[in-house]
Amino acid sequence: MQKNIFESVTKSESVFVDRNIMSQHYTPDKLPFREHQIDEITQILGNTLNGKRADNLFVYGKVGTGKTVTVKYVLQQLEEFSRQNNIGADTTYVNCRTHNSKYKVLLSALRKFYPDENFIGFSAAFVYEKLLEYADRNKKHLVLALDEVDKVKDVDELIYALSRGNDELASGSVSIIGISNNLRFKDRLDPRTKSSLCEKEMVFSPYNAEELKAILNERAASAFRKGCVEESAVNCAAAVSAQESGDARTAVMLLLRAGELADKSGLSRVSDAEVRKAKSKVEEEIIFNMIKTLPSQQQLVLYAISSLVFNRKGVRSVTGLREPGVLFSGEIYDEYKRVAKSLGETYISSRWYRQYINELEIYGLIITSQSGKGIRGSTRLVRLGFDAKKIKDVLEVELFA
Ligand SMILES: Nc1ncnc2c1ncn2[C@@H]1O[C@H](COP(=O)(O)OP(=O)(O)OP(=O)(O)O)[C@@H](O)[C@H]1O
Ligand SMILES: [Mg+2]
Known part of the structure; x- marks a missing residue:
């Protein structure tokens, strides 16, 4: 009899026992090399269990x-x-990529604390008061984790309001855990916000290859069937990720996609060959996810760069030849303004534009350098970190679809 077409996707033929454990959103109950950070956060939040506000x-x-x-x-x-x-x-976790304003953050927090009520359409002041009321009435010590807090447009107002809230409370309290991968974010804050948010600070350093190996082995032990992951696969995923940035997300995704490739090809084991094959796809996936969650004005800046590069614009070097893909910062700003106007959007000031360029460089999406003297004085040159056509395609869907 002919094999059923679904046979290849059933568990018996898979290298996975529980694929979900390799998913990005899974929270494992063991986090190797973060024991110290877990301890420290536990100490800080411990206050809330003793009826006090946590720093x-x-x-x-x-x-x-x-x-x-x-x-x-x-x-x-x-x-x-x-x-x-x-x-x-009581705690709540807010992802500020999606809840990117003071109002949206407070609304998201309320949803957790009053699951049966709907506050959409209520004023910002009402939503804020309601949050304080929850803490006050129930004598609750609240911890609000604001992940990717740098994405909040009016972040100074948000932090200020939440900290000031404590002065209005007869009982209960509100504390904040701000999380960011933007190392320059703190410099952008109002000094008052900065000292309030950063009562305590903690830095997470990149993992090295050995650490990534241990992390992968720990997760793979429950995600994959016993003996289905060769050591070479783990070594390769760890080495690739350590070399690029010490990023556990890349490492975990590499092994996940390699496992899927093994399943697809009907292999019984995952080896370094599958990890290598998965590499460019995983890198692309990570980049595209990042691009999709940039603020729309920053997406427009990146769009301006990718379309200029795609249209073969390039800086004329001293020899008079064009250096393909290298752009003047100024011409990007002009192109960005042109696109923004054509979409009927306002455009950001040149100061904000420079900030956005700095951030795009931190994310690895662009590379900048200073031009030598002679070309329009000394100016900043920009090129893309990835394929222009691919970036442009993703952004067209995001911005114009
Ligand atoms: N010590 C660890 N043990 C097991 N898995 C880990 C560990 N550290 C990170 N991971 C996994 O790596 C991935 C990335 O981790 P996480 O999302 O916490 O990174 P992040 O620091 O918040 O990154 P970003 O700045 O991009 O938000 C997740 O899938 C997470 O489960
Ligand atoms: Mg994160």
Whole structure:
């Protein structure tokens, strides 16, 4: 009899036992090399269990260093402990990529604390008062984790309002854990916000290859069937990720996609060959996810760069020849303004534009350098870190679809 077409996707033929464990959104209950950070956050948040406000904490570090997963893990533990022992600590996690304004953040927090009510359409002042009321009435010590807090447009107002809230409370309190991978974010804050948010600070450093190997082995042990992942696969995924940036997300995704490739080809084991094959796809996936979640004005800046490069614009060097793909910062700003206007959008000031360029460079999406003297004085030159056509295609869907 002919094989059923679904046979290849059933568990019996898969290298996975539980593929979900390799998913980005899974919170493992063991986080190797973050024990120290877990301890420290536990100490800070411990106050809420003793009826006191916890100090605000600012967590920062590069992409994929385990900030989100570590904070989420501690919040889950705190909430569980507080519930089991009937203590008044309560937590919420807000992803500020999607909730990118003071109002949206407060609304998202309220949704957690009043799951049966709907506050959409209520004023910002009402939503704020309602949050304080929740803490006050129930004598709750709240911990708000604001992940990717740099994405909040009016972040100074948000932090200020939340900190000031404590002065209005007769009982209960509000504390904040801000998380960011933008190492320059702090410099952008109002000094008052900065000192309030950064009562305590914690840096997550990139993992090295040995650490990534241990992290992968730990996760793979429950995600994959026994013996289905060759050591060469783990070594390769760890080496690739350590070399690029010490990013555990890349490492975990490499092994996940390599496992899927093995399943697809009907292999019984995952080896370094599958990891190598998965590499460019994973890199692309990570870049595209990042591009999709940039603020729309920043997407427009990146769009201006990719379309100029795509249209074969390039700087004329001293020899008079064009250096393909290298652009003047000024011409990008002009092109950006042109596109923004054509979409009927306002455009950002040149000061903000420079800030956006700095950030795009931190994310690895562009590379900048200073031009030598002679070309329009000394000016900043910009080129893309990735294929112009691919970036342009993703952004066209985001911006014009
Ligand atoms: N110590 C660890 N043990 C197991 N998995 C980990 C560890 N650290 C990170 N990970 C995994 O790596 C991935 C990236 O981690 P996480 O999302 O916490 O990074 P991040 O620091 O928040 O990155 P970003 O700045 O991009 O938000 C997740 O899938 C997470 O589960
Ligand atoms: Mg994160």
